Amino acid sequence: xxxxxxxxxxxxxxKTLETERDIQSLDFSKMEFxxxxxxxxxxxGCLFAGAKFIRTDFSGARFRMCFFDEAYFKDTSLRNxxxxxxxxxxxxxxxxxxxNSDLLHNNFNGITCDNSSFNDSDLYNSSFIxxxxxxxxxxxxxxxxxxxxKIFRLDCSFKYSNxxxxxxxxxxxxx
Amino acid sequence: xKIYFHYSSDNFANCYLVGNxxxxxxxxxxxxxxxxxxxxxxxxxxxSLEAVLITHGHKSHSQALPTILKIYSPRVxxxxxxxxxVKTKTLIGDGCFQEAGFNxxxxxxxxxxxxxxxxxxxHVFFSGDxxxxxxxxxxxxxxxxxxxxxxxxxxxxxxxxxxxxxxxxGPPSTIGAERRYNTDILxx
Numbered sequence: 001x002x003x004x005x006x007x008x009x010x011x012x013x014x015k016t017l018e019t020e021r022d023i024q025s026l027d028f029s030k031m032e033f034x035x036x037x038x039x040x041x042x043x044x045g046c047l048f049a050g051a052k053f054i055r056t057d058f059s060g061a062r063f064r065m066c067f068f069d070e071a072y073f074k075d076t077s078l079r080n081x082x083x084x085x086x087x088x089x090x091x092x093x094x095x096x097x098x099x100n101s102d103l104l105h106n107n108f109n110g111i112t113c114d115n116s117s118f119n120d121s122d123l124y125n126s127s128f129i130x131x132x133x134x135x136x137x138x139x140x141x142x143x144x145x146x147x148x149x150k151i152f153r154l155d156c157s158f159k160y161s162n163x164x165x166x167x168x169x170x171x172x173x174x175x
Numbered sequence: 176x177k178i179y180f181h182y183s184s185d186n187f188a189n190c191y192l193v194g195n196x197x198x199x200x201x202x203x204x205x206x207x208x209x210x211x212x213x214x215x216x217x218x219x220x221x222x223s224l225e226a227v228l229i230t231h232g233h234k235s236h237s238q239a240l241p242t243i244l245k246i247y248s249p250r251v252x253x254x255x256x257x258x259x260x261v262k263t264k265t266l267i268g269d270g271c272f273q274e275a276g277f278n279x280x281x282x283x284x285x286x287x288x289x290x291x292x293x294x295x296x297x298h299v300f301f302s303g304d305x306x307x308x309x310x311x312x313x314x315x316x317x318x319x320x321x322x323x324x325x326x327x328x329x330x331x332x333x334x335x336x337x338x339x340x341x342x343x344x345g346p347p348s349t350i351g352a353e354r355r356y357n358t359d360i361l362x363x
Contacts, residue, residue: 085180089352107308107346110356129309130356
């Protein structure tokens with residue numbers, strides 16, 4: 001697990017990201033990443049709060065117990081990733097893809113998601129409370145125990161997903 | 176500090192093994208099930224299991240305790256004097272103790288159950304069923320809810336933004352996220 005007030009220079013952190021495949025317990029908060037390739041890397045117990053990811057490739061990456069609070073993702077791929085027990089609360093996703101991923105036990109509360117896709121993913125026991133989903137697709141997903149309470153959604157699709165096993169607000173009807 | 180998240184699909188509960196890499200010791204929080212996976216985490220890391228911490232006495236957070244005590248000899252901390260037939264080192268109110276080389280703080284947060292406590296190790300809070308990512312644990316009446324919210328506001332929600340919250344069910348969170356997106360707290 002990352003430590004608070006870690007004193008590692010940003011340059012060293014970037015070098016670690018470039019050269020290491022297994023990255024553990026580091027604090028990358030508020031850093032900006034543009035056109036980076038982190039595909040296939042494994043992250044455990046890292047902090048990315050307030051970080052910016054633009055045209056970043058995380059395809060096939062693995063995350064465990066990582067924290068991305070209020071981070072910003074644009075034109076970023078998280079396809080075929082394995083992300084479990086991590087927190088994306090308050091993140092903004094624009095034109096991003098989580099397609100065909102294992103996304104179990106994740107906190108997506110308060111996210112803003114625009115023109116993005118979670119298609120063909122397993123979102124078991126994840127949570128989207130107070131999130132805002134616009135032109136976002138969750139087709140053919142496992143939504144068992146996934147929470148969608150008090151969400152705002154416009155032009156979203158849940159086609160072929162098991163919405164009856166998900167938890168929606170009483171006044172919301174996803175089908 | 177290394178934290179292993181262990182999920183029980185039988186009762187959908189989270190259990191955490193917190194290892195101290197410096198001392199080779201560990202504590203276990205809310206053992207709902209003892210299976211090969213959890214045993215492997217303890218053994219593979221050669222951790223000496225020093226203590227079991229129980230956030231509240233409900234079965235889904237403590238039912239593996241008798242099995243664990245057949246294998247290891249940890250001290251058991253809880254706010255009840257006895258859990259699953261096991262005598263505890265009983266916690267009263269708020270305070271702290273040392274185990275596995277960690278300073279562990281505990282805070283009473285009655286509401287979900289009379290014996291509910293939070294545990295804090297470094298910047299990580301283990302909340303049991305008192306608070307989850309985005310909502311609060313069930314309470315039996317309005318007065319218990321009010322009491323729970325008051326205690327959480329005074330003891331947890333006022334902690335630093337990037338402190339980590341590891342609940343007894345569901346995904347992890349941070350204190351900052353709960354301030355902004357916990358609908359039950361926002362409604363109070």
